[in-house]
Amino acid sequence: MGGLLSVSIGTAAWATIAFLVVAYILKKMAWGPILKSLEERSQGIENALNEAEKARLEMSKLQAGNEQLLREARDERDKILAEAKALKDSIVSEARTKASEESTRLITAARLEIENQKKAAITELKNQVAVLSVDIAEKLTREKLSDGEKQKALNESLIAEIRSN
Amino acid sequence: MKITLKSTYRKAFRGFLATFIAFAFFFSANQTLASGGEEGGKFKAGEMIVHHISDAHSIHFFGPLTLPLPCIVKTDKGFDFFMSSVFMDEHHEMTKTYTSPSTGNTYALHHEQIYVVNGEAHAHDSHSSDTHKEAAHQDHNVHSEAVAVLHDNGTSDTVFVDPIADSLGSGMIAAIEEEEKIMPQEHFSGTPVIDFSITKSVLGMLLMLALVVFIFVKMAKAYEKRKGMAPKGMQNLLEPLVLFIKDEVAIPALGKKRAQKFLPFLLTVFFFIWACNMLGLIPFLGGFNITGTLSITLVLAAIVFIITTINGNAHYWGHIVWPPGVPLPIKFILVPIELLSVFIKPAVLMIRLTANINAGHIIILAFTSLIFIFGEKSQAAGYGVGVFATAFMIFMYFIELLVAFLQAYVFTLLAALYFGDATQEHHHEEAHH
Numbered sequence: 001m002g003g004l005l006s007v008s009i010g011t012a013a014w015a016t017i018a019f020l021v022v023a024y025i026l027k028k029m030a031w032g033p034i035l036k037s038l039e040e041r042s043q044g045i046e047n048a049l050n051e052a053e054k055a056r057l058e059m060s061k062l063q064a065g066n067e068q069l070l071r072e073a074r075d076e077r078d079k080i081l082a083e084a085k086a087l088k089d090s091i092v093s094e095a096r097t098k099a100s101e102e103s104t105r106l107i108t109a110a111r112l113e114i115e116n117q118k119k120a121a122i123t124e125l126k127n128q129v130a131v132l133s134v135d136i137a138e139k140l141t142r143e144k145l146s147d148g149e150k151q152k153a154l155n156e157s158l159i160a161e162i163r164s165n
Numbered sequence: 166m167k168i169t170l171k172s173t174y175r176k177a178f179r180g181f182l183a184t185f186i187a188f189a190f191f192f193s194a195n196q197t198l199a200s201g202g203e204e205g206g207k208f209k210a211g212e213m214i215v216h217h218i219s220d221a222h223s224i225h226f227f228g229p230l231t232l233p234l235p236c237i238v239k240t241d242k243g244f245d246f247f248m249s250s251v252f253m254d255e256h257h258e259m260t261k262t263y264t265s266p267s268t269g270n271t272y273a274l275h276h277e278q279i280y281v282v283n284g285e286a287h288a289h290d291s292h293s294s295d296t297h298k299e300a301a302h303q304d305h306n307v308h309s310e311a312v313a314v315l316h317d318n319g320t321s322d323t324v325f326v327d328p329i330a331d332s333l334g335s336g337m338i339a340a341i342e343e344e345e346k347i348m349p350q351e352h353f354s355g356t357p358v359i360d361f362s363i364t365k366s367v368l369g370m371l372l373m374l375a376l377v378v379f380i381f382v383k384m385a386k387a388y389e390k391r392k393g394m395a396p397k398g399m400q401n402l403l404e405p406l407v408l409f410i411k412d413e414v415a416i417p418a419l420g421k422k423r424a425q426k427f428l429p430f431l432l433t434v435f436f437f438i439w440a441c442n443m444l445g446l447i448p449f450l451g452g453f454n455i456t457g458t459l460s461i462t463l464v465l466a467a468i469v470f471i472i473t474t475i476n477g478n479a480h481y482w483g484h485i486v487w488p489p490g491v492p493l494p495i496k497f498i499l500v501p502i503e504l505l506s507v508f509i510k511p512a513v514l515m516i517r518l519t520a521n522i523n524a525g526h527i528i529i530l531a532f533t534s535l536i537f538i539f540g541e542k543s544q545a546a547g548y549g550v551g552v553f554a555t556a557f558m559i560f561m562y563f564i565e566l567l568v569a570f571l572q573a574y575v576f577t578l579l580a581a582l583y584f585g586d587a588t589q590e591h592h593h594e595e596a597h598h
Contacts, residue, residue: 009460012461013361015464015465018367020468022377023430026382026429029381029385030381030382030384031432032385033388033389034384037388038407
């Protein structure tokens, strides 16, 4: 201690003992646990980051799946709609065909009926005419037989009668 | 928001620190004046500076406030234990002698070295030292000043011819050297003891080691208690430093695997040196200069040397004793150099740390002295210089705060590099990369 550059054995001895003891204590009680937990923490952070990355990937995968699902659903809907439309069209056209067929049939039937009625009417008329003709012939025959003149007038009136009929 | 808050705090802290330091210097300047810096009416800057940066047997705070420290000395007659206050006279100077009741030795303190002064009619008084001068002349072992400093190993009967002026070197201010020559040289004779005292530096070292243990054991407990959670409080403050030593010092120098082995030592050394450096910068604490004490840095360097030597592998020693790929004649030159470098490397660690810390303290003290040197000429000049000297000292203080960290870092980094060098494998393959 005499001068600045001298070395004191006592001081050096204290320094050696104290420093080595402290170095040992710190190694056992401080640096060991501190470095261990720092290592563990950095490991933990790394793990967490990896996990997050994995989760992110999974998420994006899931999202892609969702999109796929959505797209499929949309396609399905479109298909169903198209099918429905086609069905509707077919039903409508079918109905239309059926209706037209029905109407044609009805018209045909009506026409047939009219024809039949007409025929019946004509037949009836013919029968009536025949009856009337017979009647007239009968009356005429009776008049003629009684008076010539009268027969003639009768003829005339009968003809007029027929005509008015 | 966080950043602005932080910087506000920092600004406030800086302002506080600067003011505090400025006051500290004015006070410490007063204290140096009162504490023997001035002898015989003349202010001796060299003596004052060396007095302040040298290790001591007591801690002098300011004014008459001095903390005595325990002295443990070993002589041929055995150990003696006493407090350094036994040497203190009524003027708070360490001039008295002390006779131990157990060994019967009489001790005296001279320039912070304890001597046995048995049998010599010894009245330690530097001003009436005629008897000592005679004693010194009769003594055949009169050493030159430099020898006296170097041979301070406690073995021979040494006569001290005030080593202080020389231990500072020739770089001091010319005016001071002149004063030293004018002043009558002080003579003292006695046998140096082997001194195991708890000196100022030893006490500081023990305190700092205790502090480091306290902080880091507590921190380790916090890690165990808050397992897996974010760091908090002290953890937050010191964890970046621990990680800095681990990731920026140990792993680059040693690699991940070998770093595990040396990391506890590197961390201890770093925080110990840093704590000691910082303690030396706290004003009013008696100016600890732990890492400026050669005995302590010597131990640190020696531990680095021992660890390097023990862990040195075949590859390391092979390169030293028989460097490969070098022509034979060159080997004869290279091998001694390599062998020397084994010792030089840790020695450089020691010198760098000691010199840097002492240099910082010397600069600050020199500027303090400047005030008194000019103040002696005229009071106005003293005040005038005082303003500039204080401003410069504040500036130096901030540099010292940086140096305190930097030197701890450099010591740790170089120790890590030496360990890395000693344990390296596949050197040649790595060199190609």
